[in-house]
Amino acid sequence: MAKKKPQYETRTYTVAGTRKYAGHAPGETFTAALSPEAEERAIQRGSIALSGGESKTKAAEPQGKE
Amino acid sequence: MGKRVLRDVQITVDGTDLSDHFSAITVEDAAAEVDATAFGNVYTQAMKGMRTAQITGTVQQDFDTGSVHQTLAPLNDQEDPFEVVVIPTDAAVSAQNPAFRLSESQLLGYTPLSGGVGDLSTTDITFTNSGDLGLEILNTLP
Numbered sequence: 576m577a578k579k580k581p582q583y584e585t586r587t588y589t590v591a592g593t594r595k596y597a598g599h600a601p602g603e604t605f606t607a608a609l610s611p612e613a614e615e616r617a618i619q620r621g622s623i624a625l626s627g628g629e630s631k632t633k634a635a636e637p638q639g640k641e
Numbered sequence: 642m643g644k645r646v647l648r649d650v651q652i653t654v655d656g657t658d659l660s661d662h663f664s665a666i667t668v669e670d671a672a673a674e675v676d677a678t679a680f681g682n683v684y685t686q687a688m689k690g691m692r693t694a695q696i697t698g699t700v701q702q703d704f705d706t707g708s709v710h711q712t713l714a715p716l717n718d719q720e721d722p723f724e725v726v727v728i729p730t731d732a733a734v735s736a737q738n739p740a741f742r743l744s745e746s747q748l749l750g751y752t753p754l755s756g757g758v759g760d761l762s763t764t765d766i767t768f769t770n771s772g773d774l775g776l777e778i779l780n781t782l783p
Binding site: 617 | 653655656657658659706707708711712719721723724782
């Protein structure tokens with residue numbers, strides 16, 4: 576049986592750089608429930624940036640907030 | 642839509658669209674053949690064994706910010722799975738343009754540089770399934 580994917584907090588991001596991210600064009604703002612790991616990787620390589628007033632990545636927040 | 646020439650396949654690795662750097666892609670979902678032939682059978686009988694899902698491709702190397710190397714190298718280093726999505730055309734995902742998704746992919750190796758003098762810098766890459774979901778065929782993207 577397929578296991579259920581965990582649910583993550585939904586946040587608002589802006590596509591940075593020159594490549595599309597998850598179907599969103601560069602410069603576009605979108606909301607998504609990314610895993611903390613995926614969010615951190617995407618921000619580190621410059622694919623996306625946090626927007627909507629967020630400054631801290633999910634990975635940087637205390638455990639158990641999800 | 643009928644027969645199709647591959648021109649605008651969409652390839653997204655861990656969210657980042659690397660379509661314009663891939664020159665070949667193969668999506669596979671296979672099962673091992675297990676011989677179940679027994680005394681009394683006239684024909685050999687095969688059963689489906691363990692399934693294997695993977696996506697393989699040839700990608701043109703690019704060391705620019707957020708491009709091929711900066712996407713693949715960290716994924717090769719880490720243990721966490723990531724998502725790879727392949728869509729046959731750049732049209733909206735539908736039953737006639739399904740998305741093939743390995744939601745729990747991993748890289749078991751990555752060759753950042755390979756080639757001879759005068760060659761285009763390309764590397765062959767294999768995204769292997771690491772979870773229970775295997776290869777999903779989606780008519781809409783969540």
